[in-house]
Amino acid sequence: MRKKINLSDFSPASPHKYCCKSRNTKITILYQMSRCTIFQLTMEVLRSLRVLAMGAHSPELYNNLGLCCLYAQQLDLIYPCFQRALELAIDPLVKAEIWYNLSYVALTAGDVQLAVQCLNVCLSADASHASALNNLAVLYHKTGKTSLTKAYLTSATTVDPNLPEPQINLEILLND
Structure with a gap:
């Protein structure tokens, strides 16, 4: 059984909000907000947010971030996310x-x-x-x-x- 989690459950002390630098924090919050509007916030989403906050970067993550930026109309962040995804992609x-x-x-x-x-x-x-x-x-x-x-x-x-x-x-x- 999955527990439903609301955005109000994120306190200022939550680790994935404040452990990143300012640019990464904006991307983390944007990623969180866009995932919440498309899907309900589940444990899988929380895991992916934690992975991003801990500094683990992958091309798939930046690819998804680029699409989230597109859906959230954050046009200035779309191409940097995809550029980073292409830089990290080996396969x-x-x-x-x-x-x-x-x-x-x-x-x-x-x-x-x-x-x-x-x-x-x-x-x-x-x-x-x-x-x-x-x-x-x-x-x-x-x-x-x-x-x-x-x-x-x-x-x-x-x-x-x-x-x-x-x-x-x-x-x-x-x-x-």
Whole structure:
């Protein structure tokens, strides 16, 4: 049974609020607030906050922080979080996920060309990233490049036959 925890349960003496430097404290509080608005504050969230406060840094953590900053409209912190995630990432699969999320940030900002570039870098790190192939196909379809769209959707379906989006998009493309 999980105990529900409220934001009011955090006292000024709580260790994850005051053990960091001022910039990290802002990020910790932002991370905590955005996680509370998206999910309810559970023990898993408290564990991840504690990991951040103790100084353990990972590319996945900064990747998630970048997305939390995006959802919280903290636009000045988005790119530094992703930059730190890319600096820490060693595994090509992790780098691919970071670039995939950066393409989402670019699309949110309305920069389609940057999103295409991010997806291409994602595919250079992991050529079997089916979601990136699908998203790249959709972006090429928006620019009118139908042959590239079909090629990327076919590749995405081949790479991950269980992913429904490329199959649905390919059916729509073939029916047009």
